Structure formats: C-alpha cells, structure tokens
Amino acid sequence: MAPRVTRTGTVRPQGGGWELAIWYLMRLTGLGLFVTALAHFIIVHFIYDPSLQTAKWITDERWGNIAWRTVDWLMLTFVVFHAFMGLRSVVQDYTKGGTRTVLTMALYLGAFVVFAMGTIAVATLNFPVKP
Numbered sequence: 001m002a003p004r005v006t007r008t009g010t011v012r013p014q015g016g017g018w019e020l021a022i023w024y025l026m027r028l029t030g031l032g033l034f035v036t037a038l039a040h041f042i043i044v045h046f047i048y049d050p051s052l053q054t055a056k057w058i059t060d061e062r063w064g065n066i067a068w069r070t071v072d073w074l075m076l077t078f079v080v081f082h083a084f085m086g087l088r089s090v091v092q093d094y095t096k097g098g099t100r101t102v103l104t105m106a107l108y109l110g111a112f113v114v115f116a117m118g119t120i121a122v123a124t125l126n127f128p129v130k131p
Helices: 018-047 055-062 066-094 098-124
Strands: none
Touching: 018 066, 066 098
C-alpha cells in the first residue's frame, strides 16, 4: 500500500494511533499559533499605541484581564506542543535505539517543565484581575 500524500506533499502516517494524533495536532497547533500570534501582534502593535505601553499598562490592562491571560496561556500551550513535537520528529528521524529513547524522554520532560513554569507564571502572578 502506497503512503498517503497530502496536498502539500507531506506523508501522512499509516494507520492510526499516537503518530497520526501527533500529525493532526501539529497541524492544529500550527493553525492555533498563527491565529493567536497574529492577534497578539495586531492588538499590541496596532490597536494599542506601543509608545504608551508601560509596565503599568501590562499589569493593569493586559494581565489584569482574565481573557488576556487565557489567550496568553493558549499561545503558550500551542508553542510548547508544536515546538517540542517538532523536535521529537527530528529526533525520530535522525536517531535510533537507546539514544532515541533517551532524547525523546528528555524532550517530554523539558516540554513538561517549560509548560508548567509558563502555566504557573500566567496563573499565579498577583495582578488585579478584572472579569
């Protein structure tokens, strides 16, 4: 059976399971990153005047709003998953055996640590939260 090739020329994993889920999630997180990063850029650089953005503005307006924190946490989630699963693909392509296993587990641990630190930062900073 020939491998399934998508319209972009990439090969979709055969069968189902974990590899197919990662394949789809990489595409979804890429789309999510495009939307959240573009929205962030437009809002911070065009809607609000960058010359007026101070630390006080960030604490009061940006991080003082639960919606902003949620969007920032979503962007963190997309970035961490997309980046570390991309690195996982590189490790899977260029290593084998025990080295592959050790590097893959190190990537998973690194992704968990970065995600946990980012989540703690977004969730626990004591700014005046507005509904």
